[in-house]
Each structure stands twice: as structure tokens, then as C-alpha cells.
Amino acid sequence: MMLSLLLAAAAIAAAPPRSSELRAGPNDSLAGTLLLPSGKSRAAMVIIPGSGPTDRDGNNPAGIKAASYRKLAEALAEKGIATVRIDKRGMFGSAAAGNPNTATFAEYDSDLRAWVDKTRKASGQKCVWVAGHSEGGLVALRAADAPGVCGVVLLAAPGETLGQTIRKQLRANPANAPFLASAEAALTELEAGRKVSVDGMHPALAQSLFNPAVQGFMIELLSQDPSRLATAVRRPMLIVQGGHDVQVGLANGDALKKAAPRASYVLFPAMSHVLSDGPAERAANLATYAEADRPLTAGLADRVAAFVTGAK
Template structure:
């Protein structure tokens, strides 16, 4: 059977490799010493401070993960933002890398992530002397950022390649888009429907790519929570400033997602970078060459991306 293409944006259960080498100063969350992040500050008082929440699965604070992602988009973004006067805190998710002491990452819940962000907001605010802190989320991390938007001392939200549609709809599109999935499509959609209904599924009889990946029993609890999130509803509830950043060549979170978020939150600022992909770099539109850029360590961020974000969070919009 041809290789299956199964929803690239879904949490994967696997062991956590050693922490990456990153620029900045490692700090612990003041409300939870088991959490680690890297703080990068400009010379003098920052114009703004922003937390970056990673995307799904074993994504580290630099934006890399063991699944052939080496482009380090978060590290590149923070190193560019600091030259524009913006302090950044890029976090390791609980149970992973520098935060591995916080528990099993496969048992994390959205409530856990909510508490972690609150702790990081206070830590970042005190470390940088800001009255409030911006919360940015990439991909699945954008959902966490949206949930944090109403919290104390949050200036506003920056959404980077964040789903606007419900995840179940996105997964179905990805499954149906690849002809190689045809032999397992019916069983995959049936299992997905069970999770959407809040019920775990038995993986006996499922293709290994489904049983060990998308429907891995270790992550089904979080998948049930994730499938229940309604990004548009979350966006509509945000009362603070919000910037929605979408890439025209994003093959994981397509342009419809940015459009859905903007429709739900019409007062939000919205910017589309026509050639930007999910790794925040300009890339070919074709899927294969596009995904290949994820492994290019020297590939630059999309031109104008850093300036647009810096202008928004420093009030120059």
C-alpha cells in the first residue's frame, strides 16, 4: 500500500529527545518550577514582550521536532524581534525538552496548558517589567493562545497559521486529499467520528499508520479535547487586540482558516503572506517541495513577517 498521509498537525505520541541548543537565557516558570522557557531581551527596556506557544506534538521551543522539522522558525522569529525591541519567551511544552519534569506530555490537557500560560505571563511580565504580555501561538498553539486571551495581564493575541475550522473538518480534508488513503478512509472517518463524540476507539484492525499515529491510544484523551475546540467561537470571544497571520502556501492550515478566524473576529487585524508556508518561510505551492523546506536550517523567514508582528505588538500597527 502507498504511504499514508495522515493529518500532519496532530499530536504524536513518542519519547522526548534531549533539549535543543537555543539562544537566550533559560528560565523557569515562577508558578511551576518544572516548566522551562528561553527568554531573549533587547538592550534597554523592551517595547513589548511576547510569549510563543509551540504547535502540536513534540515541537520544541525553536519550532523544530523529530519529524524532519529543522527550520527553527520560532528561534529565527525571536532573534529578529529582539532587534526591533521586542522581548520574547519561547516555551517548552509540559513534559517535553526543558519542561520534561512537568509530567507525561501525552496526559496534558487544555486546562494544564491554560495554567502554564498564566504562569508564563506572570513570569515574563516580571522579568521584563511590562504591564502586560502578548501571547502568540503557532498552529495548534494558537488555540491555546485564544483560550488565554481573556486572562489577566494579557495585552492581546498573535495567531500564526492557526486553525479556524474545527480540527475534525481539517483532518477529513487531509485524509480525502491523498488517494493513498482510499483503502483506509472509511475506517479512519468512523474512528474520527467516535472521538468527536467523546468516545475512545479500539485500534485493533486499523492500519498501523492510523493505530500508531492519528488514533494512537496514548493521545486519544487529548484528541477528544482537541476535536471539541471551536476556534471560530474562541476568536469571537476575544476582546483584546488580535493579529491573524496566514500563509498562502500553507499546506497544513489552508487560507480558509485565516478567513474563518477573521470572519469570527472582524475587528482583528489580518495579514496574508501569499507565499508563506506552515514553517513561516516562503515556499513552493506544490506539497512535496513545500514540505521539504521544513528541513532547511538556513531558510529565512517570510520577508515582512517580523516587521508586521513587531509593529502590531509595539502599537505601530
């Protein structure tokens, strides 16, 4: 009898997390994945994707296969943390929610409020943590003091304005020299709230950074000041920075910490932008984004779980 009880207990302990589709928003037009731990949830979190066509798992048609959000959710489930990772409005499972190119931050705010409410009910928690990766950090910061939010986790999130970051990236690549002046002039126009013509612009810029279809959103995005948003946060906040992040460098984590000195800050020296360890050299670092089997940075899930369960 005792052996049977021990075996039953072992089987329960080894039970896998429970995954299911979850929908929220008007007419249930928003889609995400709810991952519940096998036992009672100790906390719950909404994981907000970064920029562009990044899906709920953290993958992107442009060649990103790291599945960072799925791996983080699975690691957190093992520690008793429930998560909902979401598709942004107009994309993937949330395609029916609207045109992604005309999305506004006000709509993202509304969507996140819907996800917080749905996640709170699905997990049985009184409040929900919002974790924003990269550009998603701006959405998380804007929701920091909303009803039902416990606090904020910023994962490789910007601390500088987007304009500052883009200028640094453009200037860092010598190949951009022939069109650097025109690119920076176009950026200045967008920062001033004016759309720009892409006639005669280098195709790489005209089709991506200054694509007319997304200039409206770019204007709004450029107006966001993450440090100012961080200063206003009154709830608990964890800032997670990677030392080998070639997209959101150390200056961003430093800026966020300066803006919110009460926040907890953790630096993972070898972590890249996709939340796994990567080499310091830019090209080699970016190549790891396509490596689906590369593991999550060691200790990341432990640190996040400890923070959201109270061991700050």
C-alpha cells in the first residue's frame, strides 16, 4: 500500500503542464496559449511579444526560430507559474482583431487589459504580472498600474527612445554610410509626426524601416519614452538585461534602472536578445536566432519566478 501511494505521488509530481487555447477581446478575436502548471498556480503572467510579426512563441517569419516565449512559459510552469502568451492583434491567431499595420498603442492597451482579466480568471489569481519583451516592454510599462496588474517584468526592453536606438544601429554599420544622412532625415520627420516619401530611398529602408504601410504606427512608436514610463511605475518591476544583446544594448537596462531606482535589475552577461546565450560578435549572435534548440539562458526562469512569487 505504501509503495502504491509513493508511486501515485511520483506520478502526480511528474504530471505535465496543461496547455490550451485561450481567447479574449471583442468577439474573442484575440488568441493566445494558456499554460497552467500541474499543481496550483503560484502566480500568473501575460507574455507580450516584441516588434513586427513575432508570434506567441517568440518566432518570426524573418528567420527567428528561437521560440523564446514558449521556452520561458514552459520553464515557468515547472516553477508553478501560469502564463498566457499572446498573438498581437491582426497577426496569426489574432488575425480577426484588425489590421496590424494600423494598430495603435491605445488598442494594444485595451487588448492587454482584456488579457489580464482573462488570465486572472483562468489562473485563479487576484492579479497578473505583465512581461514585455523588446517593444512589448512599452506595452507592459503602459499597463503597469492598470487594475488587476501585479507588476511588470521587462525582458530585453528598450530604455532609450526608438529614435536613439535606430540612429545607433544605423551608425554602427559602415555599409549604411551612403544613405545614412537621408535615413536620419527621414527619421527626424517621423519623430516630428510627419510621414515621409520613400521615392529614391534605398530598398532595404523603403521596404522595412520606412515602409509607408507602417509609418503611422512608427510615428506613435517613436513618441514613446520608456524611461519616462518607467519613472511613473509604482508597482514592483523587474528589469532583465542581456550582456550580449546586440539589439537592445546595456545602455537600455541602465536607463531603465536610473529611471526606476526602486526596480529590481538583473544582468545575464551572455544573454542575447532572444533570451538565450549568444556570442558577443554581432553576425554570429544574430545567427543564433534561427537555432530552435538553443536553450533559454540559465537562471532566467529562476530569477523571474522568484521575483513574481515574492522573493525579489
